Amino acid sequence: MTVAAVNATKVYRQDTPAAIPTFVTAIRASGIEPHSIWPSPDNTRIYVVNEHSNTVDVIDTSTLSVVNTLHVGQEGQALIYVAGAVPTGTDKSVYTANLGRQGLSERVENVLVSVTSNDSSTVAMNGSALITVRQLPGLDMLQIIGRHLHANVTYILSAPPVSSDAPRSGIQIPLIEFNATAPDPTGCAVAP
Secondary structure (H helix, E strand, O other): OEEHHHOEEEEEEOOOOOOOOEEEEEEEOOOOOEEEEEEOOOOOEEEEEEOOOOEEEEEEOOOOEEEEEEEOOOOOOOOOOOOOOOOOOOOHHHHHOOOOOOOOOOOEEEEEEEEOOOOOOOOOOOEEEEEEEEEEOOEEEEEEEEEOOOOOEEEEEEEOOOOOOHHHHOOOEEEEEEEEOEEOOOOOEEOO
């Protein structure tokens, strides 16, 4: 079972359908936000897509460890493995003609930052945000996943200017402002 919030695939054992599954181990993802899982036909490998890293981990089922990481396209969320999809000895271009390359081999950066609020009316919090920046042709894609945000509070994502003395200056450039307005069942709030 993939658990995106802790960047791991958790392995459970269930000897019979009536038995309660027991925890075996957690396999650390090589990337960020493992999101989908698929077995090989012979059950020797498990493939796990890391959504925010544009990668797929190959897990060996005998050692329960990541044995390879494949670079794939942008922001994978679903994974389907089809053995023999391209028959041996055939023209591969016939079978791959409609496959895209969006985000393939493009740079992805993930940074976990603390979230603070300047609003004196809110209770102090231990919030965080995962900032993902993807390099795309002609632009960069920015995605923010915030945790433990207060509802109806305005947050501003800012960054230092790009220059050699920027870190020393303390200057921050506002990039985006958003309100966490939609509460979820845990009491946190999300923004569209």
